[in-house]
Amino acid sequence: MAELKIxxxxxxxxxxxxxxxxxxxxxxxxxxxLVGPSGCGKSTLLNCIAGLEDVTTGDILLGDxxxxxxxxxxxxxxxxxxxxxxxxNMNVRKNIAFxxxxxxxxxxxxxxxxxxxxxxxxxxxxxxxxxxxxxxGQRQRVAMGRALARRPKIYLFxxxxxxxxxxxxxEMRTEMKKLHQRLGTxxxxxxxxxxxxxxxxxxxxxxxxxxxxxxxxxxxxxDDPANMFVAGFMGSPSxxxxxxxxxxQEKDYAVQIESQGTIFQLPVDPKQADLSSYVGKxxxxxxxxxxxxxxxxxxxxxxxxxxxxxxxxxxxPTGADTLILARINDQECECRVHPQEAGKVxxxxxxxxxxxxxxxxxxxxxxRL
Amino acid sequence: MSVSRxxxxxxxxxxxxxxxxxxxxxxxxYGFVLWTTFISFTNSSFLPSYDLxxxxxxxxxxxxxxxxxxxxxxxxxxxxFIGICMVVGLVMAILLDQNIRAEGAIRTIYLYPxxxxxxxxGTVWKWLLNPxxxxxxxxxxxxxxxxxxxxxxxxxxxxYTVVIAGVWQASGFVMAIFLAGLRGIDTSIIKAAQLDGxxxxxxxxRIIIPSMRPVFFSAFIMLAHIAIKSFDLVIALTGGGPGxxxxxxxxxxxxxxxxxxxxxxxxxxAVIMLMTxxxxxxxxxxxELRTPKNG
Numbered sequence: 274m275a276e277l278k279i280x281x282x283x284x285x286x287x288x289x290x291x292x293x294x295x296x297x298x299x300x301x302x303x304x305x306x307l308v309g310p311s312g313c314g315k316s317t318l319l320n321c322i323a324g325l326e327d328v329t330t331g332d333i334l335l336g337d338x339x340x341x342x343x344x345x346x347x348x349x350x351x352x353x354x355x356x357x358x359x360x361x362n363m364n365v366r367k368n369i370a371f372x373x374x375x376x377x378x379x380x381x382x383x384x385x386x387x388x389x390x391x392x393x394x395x396x397x398x399x400x401x402x403x404x405x406x407x408x409x410g411q412r413q414r415v416a417m418g419r420a421l422a423r424r425p426k427i428y429l430f431x432x433x434x435x436x437x438x439x440x441x442x443x444e445m446r447t448e449m450k451k452l453h454q455r456l457g458t459x460x461x462x463x464x465x466x467x468x469x470x471x472x473x474x475x476x477x478x479x480x481x482x483x484x485x486x487x488x489x490x491x492x493x494x495x496d497d498p499a500n501m502f503v504a505g506f507m508g509s510p511s512x513x514x515x516x517x518x519x520x521x522q523e524k525d526y527a528v529q530i531e532s533q534g535t536i537f538q539l540p541v542d543p544k545q546a547d548l549s550s551y552v553g554k555x556x557x558x559x560x561x562x563x564x565x566x567x568x569x570x571x572x573x574x575x576x577x578x579x580x581x582x583x584x585x586x587x588x589x590p591t592g593a594d595t596l597i598l599a600r601i602n603d604q605e606c607e608c609r610v611h612p613q614e615a616g617k618v619x620x621x622x623x624x625x626x627x628x629x630x631x632x633x634x635x636x637x638x639x640x641r642l
Numbered sequence: 643m644s645v646s647r648x649x650x651x652x653x654x655x656x657x658x659x660x661x662x663x664x665x666x667x668x669x670x671x672y673g674f675v676l677w678t679t680f681i682s683f684t685n686s687s688f689l690p691s692y693d694l695x696x697x698x699x700x701x702x703x704x705x706x707x708x709x710x711x712x713x714x715x716x717x718x719x720x721x722x723f724i725g726i727c728m729v730v731g732l733v734m735a736i737l738l739d740q741n742i743r744a745e746g747a748i749r750t751i752y753l754y755p756x757x758x759x760x761x762x763x764g765t766v767w768k769w770l771l772n773p774x775x776x777x778x779x780x781x782x783x784x785x786x787x788x789x790x791x792x793x794x795x796x797x798x799x800x801x802y803t804v805v806i807a808g809v810w811q812a813s814g815f816v817m818a819i820f821l822a823g824l825r826g827i828d829t830s831i832i833k834a835a836q837l838d839g840x841x842x843x844x845x846x847x848r849i850i851i852p853s854m855r856p857v858f859f860s861a862f863i864m865l866a867h868i869a870i871k872s873f874d875l876v877i878a879l880t881g882g883g884p885g886x887x888x889x890x891x892x893x894x895x896x897x898x899x900x901x902x903x904x905x906x907x908x909x910x911x912a913v914i915m916l917m918t919x920x921x922x923x924x925x926x927x928x929x930e931l932r933t934p935k936n937g
Contacts, residue, residue, distance in 0.1 A: 323833075323837060324837075325833050325836070325837075344836075345833075345836045345837050346836060346837065346838070346839040346840070346841075350837060351837060352833070352834065352837050354830040354833070354834060355830070356828050356830050358828060358830035358831045358833065358834040359831075360831060360834075360835070360849045360853070361831075361853045362849060362852040362853035362855070363849075371835070371838055371840075371848075372837075372838035372839055375838055375839040375840050375844065376839050419834075419838075423838075
């Protein structure tokens with residue numbers, strides 16, 4: 274176990290710049306998730322940490338040692354691959370023991386370690402099988418077992434759950450979280466699935482175009498996104514972005530929306546943004562679907578809540594909630610309502626817009642205001 | 643209704659197209675295999691006869707020193723040819739798998755000898771190995787006057803010249819087979835092994851090569867049957883000589899059947915060769931075609 278410090282790392286392949294100055298500080302025992310769309314450089318960064326790729330400039334520190342120029346085997350890092358990368362010619366026991374044998378650990382200790390890991394991951398009955406005889410979930414466990422066996426300083430996971438079916442993925446997600454809570458190891462985990470990122474991480478690094486857009490706890494990233502990309506990437510269904518004009522009210526500001534021909538002023542909480550310099554201009558209002566709900570009497574009177582009738586264009590029942598697609602300012606807007614309250618397509622329905630968590634972005638720079 | 647409908651051309655055409663091949667294969671391949679086997683149990687000499695004499699021809703065959711010599715040569719040639727081809731092919735494949743430039747061109751160069759017939763290979767190597775015009779002459783003309791490389795005319799060494807020519811021809815092909823096998827291995831396995839602390843040598847010897855067992859098997863089978871059937875290479879290179887020094891079973895069979903008028907012994911030797919090929923092929927086919935239970 275150790276801290277990991279990534280200091281201003283650049284990685285280029287010829288003229289193609291993959292990582293453009295990544296700096297991350299990971300404290301001991303933290304579960305860090307690198308998340309972003311494909312091609313954002315997250316897997317490259319992970320390979321750089323592992324030593325499978327050389328960095329162009331910058332430093333990687335593990336504990337107190339600078340490992341930037343060390344070979345992968347000298348870094349004391351374990352990695353779980355998306356394809357699991359189990360050695361096909363060895364049974365599960367040998368797969369787990371291989372790294373220990375290479376490091377010349379005594380036979381008795383290896384057997385003990387394999388037994389410990391097998392018990393931890395409940396793969397004891399599989400120890401004598403070959404990888405080809407295992408199911409996807411079992412292979413995944415073995416791959417994790419192989420990483421756990423060496424007790425390295427830090428664990429790297431490269432999209433470990435993406436080859437599993439949806440149900441198993443959710444199960445393994447929970448197990449991985451339990452495992453981390455039990456072992457308290459430092460983990461860097463790459464995924465493109467923002468739900469995995471939200472549920473597993475202590476902190477999330479949202480990446481795009483070789484740059485870390487935001488590095489923070491899941492709740493920070495969700496409630497307080499740094500820019501439109503982060504806001505749109507995290508959360509499902511994703512945040513609504515509505516272009517609307519800023520107006521000056523008596524002492525505060527508001528954004529103006531139009532629904533079914535009627536104009537409404539949605540008051541802006543000054544804690545969320547200072548829009549004084551945007552009066553009369555257009556900003557992007559970011560409001561999550563769960564902040565637009567059906568009418569709940571106890572909320573109606575609150576300061577930053579506005580009741581707006583909208584026309585229902587599409588309904589999407591998910592069971593727990595029903596998602597309603599409405600048209601606001603001639604833009605699509607998704608709203609989350611209770612299934613029993615949801616109206617029918619084509620009907621008009623009153624919704625509550627809760628502005629207390631709304632965020633605002635500059636239309637051009639897409640930066641947070 | 644549709645059950646009683648006449649079967650149309652769609653039904654008959656495939657069968658019609660395949661049937662000549664089937665007939666040819668049945669008559670000229672399996673038919674003559676059976677006929678040869680039958681002949682080997684008769685006292686045929688110049689012309690086939692139908693007087694059965696049991697295993698007499700096999701007894702005469704294995705009493706014949708030329709046959710034993712040919713079998714001995716086959717063992718020497720087979721072991722060296724298969725072994726060296728495998729090692730050279732594997733090493734070339736591993737080197738070629740290191741993401742090098744111009745890999746396609748190099749691969750083609752190494753694979754090219756396979757496009758030649760063994761007759762051409764044999765003829766070229768006959769000239770190269772000929773002491774008066776080939777490599778020996780070349781080195782002497784360069785100034786090393788005492789240089790001797792006359793294996794091809796040395797009865798004790800001539801069989802090794804066949805090995806050299808055979809390896810030159812077939813190792814590129816073996817390389818291509820191994821390269822395909824190496825490409826089938828997930829690169830993250832290599833990365834995982836590196837993180838586990840293995841150096842490149844250990845990665846290959848402990849993981850990659852062991853997991854290529856089926857590829858080794860295929861390469862072995864292909865080389866083994868080339869070795870057992872080798873005839874044209876030896877004829878072109880040494881003609882079986884000097885003396886009978888490079889005799890192989892196929893040459894023995896040809897000479898006894900068609901030149902010496904001892905059809906019975908020739909047939910018996912052909913059957914022994916077939917049995918040798920089958921002894922290698924059958925376990926292979928068995929292991930390949932069997933549904934895998936314990937992978």
